[in-house]
Amino acid sequence: MEYSLSFDGVVFRYPDTAEPALKELSFKVPKGSRTAVLGHNGSGKSTLFLQAVGVLRPQQGGITVSGRPLVYSRKELARLRRTAGLVFQDPEQQLILSTPQDDISFGLRGIGMDEREIRLRCSEVVELLRLEEFKDKPIHQLSLGQKKRTALAGVLAMEPELILLDEPTAYLDPMSEAQLLSGLENIHAAGTTVVIATHDMNLAYRWADWIIVLDRGSCLAEGTAGEIFGGHTALQEAGLGLPLLAELWYSLPEGLTAGYPAPRTAGDFKAALQQLLGSTGSGV
Numbered sequence: 619m620e621y622s623l624s625f626d627g628v629v630f631r632y633p634d635t636a637e638p639a640l641k642e643l644s645f646k647v648p649k650g651s652r653t654a655v656l657g658h659n660g661s662g663k664s665t666l667f668l669q670a671v672g673v674l675r676p677q678q679g680g681i682t683v684s685g686r687p688l689v690y691s692r693k694e695l696a697r698l699r700r701t702a703g704l705v706f707q708d709p710e711q712q713l714i715l716s717t718p719q720d721d722i723s724f725g726l727r728g729i730g731m732d733e734r735e736i737r738l739r740c741s742e743v744v745e746l747l748r749l750e751e752f753k754d755k756p757i758h759q760l761s762l763g764q765k766k767r768t769a770l771a772g773v774l775a776m777e778p779e780l781i782l783l784d785e786p787t788a789y790l791d792p793m794s795e796a797q798l799l800s801g802l803e804n805i806h807a808a809g810t811t812v813v814i815a816t817h818d819m820n821l822a823y824r825w826a827d828w829i830i831v832l833d834r835g836s837c838l839a840e841g842t843a844g845e846i847f848g849g850h851t852a853l854q855e856a857g858l859g860l861p862l863l864a865e866l867w868y869s870l871p872e873g874l875t876a877g878y879p880a881p882r883t884a885g886d887f888k889a890a891l892q893q894l895l896g897s898t899g900s901g902v
């Protein structure tokens with residue numbers, strides 16, 4: 619299997635802190651996956667992301683992005699910027715210029731792209747993330763959901779192979795969340811590896827195909843969504859509850875559900891129940 623990102627024994631301690639934020643952290647993100655990094659507050663998710671894009675550097679261990687070990691020279695970091703993009707939890711930390719259009723173009727100018735290509739890339743991401751209506755509006759007048767999509771557009775315009783999003787849906791209403799997820803769907807369909815950090819178990823359950831469970835700076839478990847949500851010991855150990863649909867599914871009699879894949883959406887759950895109860899002669 620090919621991997622877009624791997625950590626091998628990464629240790630990192632912030633200055634003047636007693637405990638390392640990352641403790642011999644090792645895991646792998648399969649290329650082309652939709653990966654969710656799950657962990658409680660302070661488990662190290664944001665620190666992990668900052669390491670993956672070279673903003674922070676491990677004190678021990680190594681990181682590989684798209685098959686290349688990270689090297690912290692100016693040239694290699696510039697290359698990394700085009701390979702791996704990070705969307706911060708707080709878009710205010712990311713958006714620098716006055717309008718979405720200017721902000722998206724800024725990063726592309728920084729890598730020396732010509733103006734014609736910049737205009738083309740900008741219009742592509744503006745369309746993909748449906749920013750047309752407010753692309754020329756002052757950023758401080760945008761809603762949080764619009765700012766989050768603008769920050770995502772700025773990263774996406776660089777066409778990275780790997781995109782990392784820190785708590786992408788935090789504080790978004792259901793409509794803004796759906797818009798952001800649909801943007802991510804298109805990005806993933808185009809071949810990009812997408813990694814999100816979240817403690818929203820319901821989101822991870824319906825969205826991710828690969829899961830990494832982080833606890834106090836270490837990886838407790840990694841595997842397919844079926845393995846992690848089906849086993850649920852790592853989630854319990856990390857103090858993370860089960861997603862509602864998984865809890866309902868695994869509370870059904872094992873004899874009834876044996877051999878059926880656990881449904882990931884409410885619609886699939888209903889269809890599975892109809893099929894299972896139909897096959898036992900009950901019916902819903």
Ligand SMILES: Nc1ncnc2c1ncn2[C@@H]1O[C@H](COP(=O)(O)OP(=O)(O)OP(=O)(O)O)[C@@H](O)[C@H]1O
Pocket residue numbers: 632633635639657658659660661662663664665666
């Ligand atoms: N700049 C910093 N200086 C010192 N310690 C820090 C700094 N940033 C984070 N930490 C510590 O590192 C650990 C990991 O923090 P991190 O922000 O990576 O966790 P997280 O899983 O992203 O948390 P959250 O879910 O709350 O965003 C925590 O103990 C935190 O207090």
